[in-house]
Amino acid sequence: MKILLVAATEQEIEGFREKHSKNNLSYLHDIDILTTGVGMVNTTFTLAQILFESKYDLVINAGIAGSFKKEILLGSIVNITTDIFSEIGAEDGNGFADFVESGLLKKDDIYFQNQNKNFFHPLLESLPNVTGITVNTVHGNENSISSVIKRFNPDVESMEGAAVLYVCKKLKINCLELRSISNYVETRNPETWNIPLAINNLNDYLIQLLSDKINEN
Numbered sequence: 001m002k003i004l005l006v007a008a009t010e011q012e013i014e015g016f017r018e019k020h021s022k023n024n025l026s027y028l029h030d031i032d033i034l035t036t037g038v039g040m041v042n043t044t045f046t047l048a049q050i051l052f053e054s055k056y057d058l059v060i061n062a063g064i065a066g067s068f069k070k071e072i073l074l075g076s077i078v079n080i081t082t083d084i085f086s087e088i089g090a091e092d093g094n095g096f097a098d099f100v101e102s103g104l105l106k107k108d109d110i111y112f113q114n115q116n117k118n119f120f121h122p123l124l125e126s127l128p129n130v131t132g133i134t135v136n137t138v139h140g141n142e143n144s145i146s147s148v149i150k151r152f153n154p155d156v157e158s159m160e161g162a163a164v165l166y167v168c169k170k171l172k173i174n175c176l177e178l179r180s181i182s183n184y185v186e187t188r189n190p191e192t193w194n195i196p197l198a199i200n201n202l203n204d205y206l207i208q209l210l211s212d213k214i215n216e217n
Helices: 010-023 040-053 142-152 161-171 195-210
Strands: 002-007 030-035 058-067 077-085 089-092 095-098 111-113 129-134 156-158 174-184
Touching: 002 010, 002 040, 002 195, 010 030, 010 058, 010 195, 030 040, 040 161, 058 161, 058 195, 077 156, 077 161, 077 195, 095 142, 111 161, 129 142, 129 161, 156 174, 161 174, 174 195
Parallel strands: 002 030, 002 058, 058 174, 077 129, 129 156
Antiparallel strands: 058 156, 077 111, 077 174, 089 095
């Protein structure tokens, strides 16, 4: 199976890359690694470019994320099965005008499902399935957090996820979005974050997952 592992930054998948390089984890899978840069614009362009040039059976987007739900513990790995471009719309006074509700966009233009109906592995089945939003500006204000929860009730947020699912949907490529929780979405307080734990757990998970066979249904 040919797999493309996609991350925004090298830091997020450095542990996997090192293990992959030393132990040749490609003996079961042909694995390429792509770092796109932070944000949905970088991700869309860089990912689309490589997918036009090469064919893959599965794209895995991996990285860290913030959680809106305290019951999702820091360092937890989640499977984002639905991701949303949450900022597409217009400010309307103190409210938000949703372009889907106004008819300017279809729901399918901003809501994306991961396309993983063909692949099975016990480690994938063990993950909680969650809903994500993809943003240009991570939330750190009580009013904006309350507003986005009211509109979408998301579990987690990232800056790239929906962009990966969008590109894969357009090109009809199977994809997964796996994230490790580094912080809670609240008034910005880096002292409460645990990025090293999230990255360590993510890389350990990826090493286990991609060292084994992923079965096709």
